[in-house]
Amino acid sequence: MPVTTLSERRPSRPLPGFMPFAVPVVQGETDVESPVWKEIRREGTRLVFRAGTFIDLSGEHLLDMYCLEKGSVRIVFDTLEGRQRALMTFEPGGIFNLACALTQKDASGQYQCVRNSVIWRVPGTVLKDENGVTACPALAAYALRQMGTVALIHSTFLSDMLMDDFVIRFCRYLLSLATRHDDVEFPLGITQERCAAMLGVHRATLCRAIQYLKKNGVIECFRRGRVHILDPAGLRALAGM
Structure with missing residues (x-):
């Protein structure tokens, strides 16, 4: 698979504001010999990012999903005050941009590498229809479990915001x-x-x-x-x- 290394960008400055609850972490399967990771490596492209890099999801890769093999990635949002706040962190085994891949629709937020990271970009079309799911059954089932975890975190986060x-x-x-x-x-x-x-x-x-x-x-x-x-x-x- 091709390897892409993106240039390092300046990390966002830490948010000094009040955060009443810890930023949740999503992680999962880390055995690269498991059926899930065999399908990820077969279908995906291996990417390497330095700490501080914002991952570019624009263009043809906007609706792909990203599977984290090593490192750490967080979702950050700009507040109305112009600051950045972390919403969620993905550790090895986590999949991000999954909602976009499943729905084939764009969403807000930026993904920033907290540490040097190895990430596999898998085309969102894998989960688009029955043929893709049939070809990658282990990945499809795993993606649904990951999406359930993220949905539960979002539900809890909305409650915490109130x-x-x-x-x-x-x-x-x-x-x-x-x-x-x-x-x-x-x-x-x-x-x-x-x-x-x-x-x-x-x-x-x-x-x-x-x-x-x-x-x-x-x-x-x-x-x-x-x-x-x-x-x-x-x-x-x-x-x-």
Whole structure:
């Protein structure tokens, strides 16, 4: 297979802003003798990139998928403030630009090599129809699993983006309960699952908010039988009141 080495570009400057949750990592099969990698090497073109390089996906390769053999690649987006924020990192075994290959449609975002990387570019047409899938069954099944992982990460990330707003709303809810009971310690009276449904979020989002308040010493517990607010003033501050 041909080898292409792209010129190094200047890495983006690190984002100084607040990132409430760690950037998720996608990785997978690393055994180059596995059926998946045999199909990748058969169908793909081996590319070598230096750390800091932005991978050019324009032109005829816009809708291809890229399988990472070695190194690390991250997706970065430009914010409205003109800064760059990392959304996801791919480690060996990960496949990126997969959504574009599966849908044959373009998407936003840039791919930057965090470390020196070896990547196999596989034509997106491999997954375009039944003939391509039949020719590469191991790769097709693997790509679907990878896409499921990425979809789950995106779903969680969207929930996390709303976390700041929810923490404010949750704090105001706690204050309303404390006012109703005229105390900083009282029974919740419902399960956390029911509470999350009432507040319009997944239970996982509620649990992260609870842990956040516990970590910052605002509450001691939040259970069906007992809620205990340790720092009412801190709770009011977080609620913006």
